Amino acid sequence: KRHDVVQTIEPKSGPWGEFTNTVYCETNTWAIGFRQRVEKPCDKCDDTALNALELLCGKKDGTSVKSIKAHDGFWGDWSEVVRCPGDKNFLKGVSFKIEPPQELGDDTAANDCRFACSRSSNIFASNGDPWGDWQEMKYCPPSTAICGFSLKLENMQDKEDDTAANGAKFECCSL
Template identity: 40%
Template sequence: MKKSTIIITGLLVVLPLLPALAQNVRNDQVGVLEAPNATPWGSWTRAVYCPPDSWAAGYTIRVDVLSGPGDDTALNAVALYCRERNGHDVARISPHDGFWGSWREGANCPQGQFFTHFTLKVEPSRRNQDDTAANSVAFACSNGQRLEASGGGQWGSFGEWQGGFSDAAICGVRAKIEEPLGRGGDDTALNNLEFTWCRI
């Protein structure tokens, strides 16, 4: 299995890298929600899930930074860090690696806490001007702490918080991605995220 080396707040972590097509069976799902403020472009990937008995407790984002007069795409990809109850990080999952930009420093819940809510930062359609679509995503931990990874796009605003399932945390994700449009096209990359909650 491929390994992913990740630097999280000064710590070097090596986790199994689970590709988008590697589906983990989760029979403990309690709900699925997507961002209500998302832009409409692109198509959905397959969902990827944390291994059984683990839930999302940290994440990182891939962002295309401001490119001046060029085409900006902002948020390109999201990866979740899956953690067991004992605090062991067991996997990094991402439904799509994105096309442009670089991975930023991750953000994590305290030990024993997992993601229970999310909100997506989106720039609405600008019609004939440069569209960036999703710019960042933030999460709330089960203790109420809110996290936003560094380096998100600067455009748009966050929507309403999504979540609220009892005794559950985020365990899976899929993304709505617009494929590259080619020379002269207005690329947006990631447009929406849909998360799955599983029983804790």
């Protein structure tokens, strides 16, 4: 745990799953990029869409230090790492693309994730799934940036409908 956490932000998520343990960037590093694990649309099978997130942590000079992930997820492929360009450019806001419950259909919940950078425009991965709508961006307070997160994950449902990752909550630490 870090002692410089100022606030937890929780963008709108899907209704299923439990939060994993929170993982943090090392002291004096903050999130500067991310990648996501997404299962591609699979026609007549059980779609899950977003399965996991990994944040790339970096120093103020823009040097990346290491990555953190709260869970590996179960299905799909990891995207490329997408990062906020330059130095002193951290992840400060986050939004998920959420599909509402499908009643008798195949639920996926979270399909894609995007982040706001503190000194440039939003960043996206290239492997998001098509279902649902982008939710409101939630931001860290001024002079803070994302420094940790906990994934909202539905465990495997055996023969029931799987959704995997439904969202996440993020820790904002002082810069």
